[in-house]
Amino acid sequence: AQSVSQHNHHVILSEAASLELGCNYSYGGTVNLFWYVQYPGQHLQLLLKYFSGDPLVKGIKGFEAEFIKSKFSFNLRKPSVQWSDTAEYFCAVNPVTGANNLFFGTGTRLTVIP
Amino acid sequence: DAGVTQSPTHLIKTRGQQVTLRCSPISGHKSVSWYQQVLGQGPQFIFQYYEKEERGRGNFPDRFSARQFPNYSSELNVNALLLGDSALYLCASSLADRLNSPLHFGNGTRLTVT
Structure with a gap:
């Protein structure tokens, strides 16, 4: 069965620190990859997505993610976090099999200290 | 522009009861998907509907059912509620049934089964 692993459950950073959140998936075929963010009290929002092409994708608010096919990974990065980045971050995978469902990781809670 | 609206926002039911949750998509959107998010976990896919037809079903028992109406709104029904349905x-x-069309999430309905 497909699974998505986010190994960091809670990350605490000071403002201006660099961020990298890990995401690994278990599926051998072609996948579409996503990062969603949920700010406190708000709904899930799409941060960025990868379908094909350049494995380094850029999203909103200065976030980027790199797809490394050989490692089954899609790590999220930001060079300098802000207090407003405090949120829960979810990695999600869609195996390209015709079905249209997302498999989500368990999420990483990011706390940025001013 | 109204986002995805869900009702009710909170609901308390007892074991064995039935519940109906409602969703109104963004105007013009024809696809609706349902996810269950248990505390501490990522969302798990339940159903997807497009143009009133079921396009995908996750690994949930038959107690879970859904439908989509001509105005593209949707209902999720859960029969014979169990404590584990709390989520x-x-x-x-x-817009479309493919995932290159971004998903827009609502704020969710918090169901508590006692």
């Missing part, structure tokens, strides 16, 4: 139920809409 946040998320609805997401998109």
